[in-house]
Amino acid sequence: MSHSVITVKGLKKSFKDKVALNNISFDVKMGEILGIVGHNGAGKSTLINTMVDIYKPDEGDVEYLFDRKSMYDHIGVQMQKNYFEGNAKVIDICNLYKKLTKSDIDLDEMLDGFGLSKEKDTYIKKLSGGNVQRLSILLTLINQPEVVFLDELTTGLDPVARRKIWEVLREINRKNNVTIIITSHFLDEIEYLADRIMILNKGEMVYLGGVTTAIDQYSQGEKVIEFQIKDPMASFKLDKYGAIPLNDDRYQIYTKDDEKVLMELITKVGIKNLVVKSPTLEDVFLKIAGYKLDKEGRIINE
Template structure:
């Protein structure tokens, strides 16, 4: 399988703060890659640098063989993006927002099909501001999928969803993966990561402290459960300093 996303030695600093430090990873076609870490670990900065919405200090990034800064217009037609805090017009009906999004792309998925698949078809006439948090989250995922992308970035995929809705979204993501979609996601839910991710990277203070499969992360830690292993990786420095 070819690499759809390839990042080599990516670094980004804000003054004296190294938000991302010499970060490298690759995501193969038709796989789900999880970028993990506590708040402030550098996940958002890394994703924004990969997408080209933030300039990088050093390193190289390619998506579908294209440079996200130089080939931005071409990539726009092939990449879907869903952020946890999306700034969409709220005084607009759901179907109107979907139609606006559809008008921006050459090749689109029928948004009505997506609304039905994600369980909010009955909200098509509802104003975005009147949706619940979970309904908005599902809408934002739909908007990321409207361009029929080859690769999609999902930020905190199921935040605000109840248990049943989360499981439903997981199943949809699995189906999209089987159809060849490449997915990079961030998540704070370790059960979600275990269920969906083929490979993961754990960031801590801008540095990669683990890169591999969930199974490898468990094996290389002192624990037999992924949540405990994740906490060990992200809090390793504090644990090592407890006896100093």
């Protein structure tokens, strides 16, 4: 069992009467990738901001394994918004960070790993949004932190660029045992990267554990039947099955007795375009917190 590098105890944070975090307690293990997911406003950024001392909690406490006074020597924080001087070149900003953090990292190697070698002499104001995002992650890693916080990891990046970032992060996690805490709206990202996931729902931690454990725990041998009904007026017939409405007039039913339910749906309700499958992480989310995903796989509010 690895040590805890961060211990969060009973965190509470409100903004006026809005409760952003309600009694959150957990440990971050050294060398793990912890993925924090939740809908807009679930409390992800507030949690990270409180963990890195940007916000003061109303109650509770965050303990680090290392000396709190030198915390910023040990951690790297990438926030949602970045403000870079537009008239500086990529390499200038990198050198500045390197100097400020007294790092001996090989910048050429890093720029290459992030696919930014060609942009080395590009002015920040001329960079694409995706490249600004890559640069901000790169800068977070320049001081060779032991713990990295990445808020909204790959928002704004195309699928190829996202994969590249995932690989870089996995490598620094595996090679250097860097602990990584990421928030994301994308379940595929968390499923791919995270050793454990935390599901936040309206400021509450509703799940913390392994991805496969989440699926096993919440599915309990159930199958998922997804379908459309032939006659929308017949939707009341689905009530007794606890059907969850999805996009595009589709419904989802969880059942341990898929054969019987399927027969009933076909003969008594009238369904089409049906799929029977084992639950995925996406289904688990839908079940735990009523989340839905948009076409790109991003969590959207109910």
